[in-house]
Amino acid sequence: MFTNKTPTIPNAPNSIASLEKISIGGVEQWLLLRGHDQSKPIILWVHGGPGGAQIGFISRYITELEKDFLVVNYDQRGSGLSFSKKTPKESMTIDQMVDDLIEITGKLCARFHKDKVYLLGHSWGTILSYLAIERRPELFHGYFAVSQVVNMSENERISYEYTLRKAKEIGNEKAYAQLEKLGSPPWKTLNSDRIHNKWLQKFGAGLVHTGNFAGTIIKSVMKSPEYRMIDLIKWIRGQIYSMNIFKEELENLDFFQSSKSIQVPIVICGGRHDFTAPSELAEAFFNQLQAPYKKWVWFEQSAHTLILEEKDAFVQLVKETVNEWSSTK
Structure with missing residues (x-):
């Protein structure tokens, strides 16, 4: 019988390599915990989307982080391994998802005898x-923000205008015609988003700057011991479900108006070619933000998913920054 599992970490007597289902906010959710030494600091990784669960493909990208940290990923309610028809639809709100994150953080701190964790968020x-x-x-040592989302309405406007302009510049008549027919966002259907994102990716400004992101990730998920074949279906269904259910709430998101300061050190990373969550918005937000420590880092060869496109540089940044933060305490 095929079961969900994660490979052990060899030659590391205090290691942890565990795929677990626990109750969070009254809903069963799955966590992936991996590290060479479970006494090391915890990094809690919050995936994108909505619904972009990553337990099924993330292991190959975090092996270096596992040497210095206990890396925890979780498939959020309504996505990936945590996708279930039993999840109350009314619980699929941003507020509840934040409560889930906080509850997971508390459980990790209690279990591994920590006061705080490092937080790593991508996109959504x-x-x-x-x-x-x-x-x-008080629960967080520091925060690594990758492709920080600030204002969804502005995100979509800037992204659409860039894609339309790019299509005209390079003379892609098919792209220009399809995009012009869509009209300016907000769009009412995910199919409109799909058409826009198809051309955005074609022009190297979508999920990745180069390569085939979807093909690479799907192949990784299909080969993943953490996911079974049925989980691939759940993974796809969860993305569609989550994107639909959060669409309206996201349209009202605006950190420019609601937030001016935080009490936690922050590093914001932007892909130079990212027009999924345009880096110019994140940089403008960074410039107005008050924090005990803040740093902006460009990733020159990346679009939206710089964690995967420039993995080695990102891992080095995390390690060096945590060492810097630790030495100043």
Whole structure:
């Protein structure tokens, strides 16, 4: 019988390599915990989306982090391994997702005898992470924001205008015609988003700057011991479900108006070619933000998913920054 599992970490007597299902906010959710030494500091990784669960493919990208940290990933309610028809639809709110993140953080601190964790959010995950830090700053050593989302309406406007302009510049008549027919966002259907994102990716400004992100990730998920074949279906269904259910709530998101300061050290990383969550918005937000420590880092060869596109540089940044933070305590 096929079961969900994660490979052990060899030659590390105090290691942890565990795939677990626990109750969070009254809903069963799955966690992946991996580290060479479970006494090391915890990094809690909050995936993108909505619904972009990553337990099924993330292991190959975190092996170096596992040497210095206990890295925890979780498939959020309504996504990936945690996708279930039993999850109350009314619980699928940003507020509840933030509560889930905080509850997971508390459980990790209690289990591994820590006062705080490091938080790493990507895209949609930066929304949840930032709100959790505002709500419970005492739980977090610091925050790595990757492709920080600030204002969804502005995100879509800038992204659409860039894609339309790019299509005209390079003379791609098919792209220009399809995009012009869509009209300016907000769009009412995910199919409109799909058409826009198809051309955004074609122009090297979508999920990745180069390569085939979807193909690479799907292959990784299919080969993953953490996911079974049925989980691949759940993974896809969870993305569609989550994107639909959060669409309206996201349209009203605006950190420019609601947030001016945080009490936790922050590093914001931007992909130079990212027009999924345009880095110019994140940089403008960074410039107005008050924090005990803040740093902006460009990743020159990346679009939206710099964690995967420039993995080695990102891992080095995390390690060096945590060492810097630790030495100043």
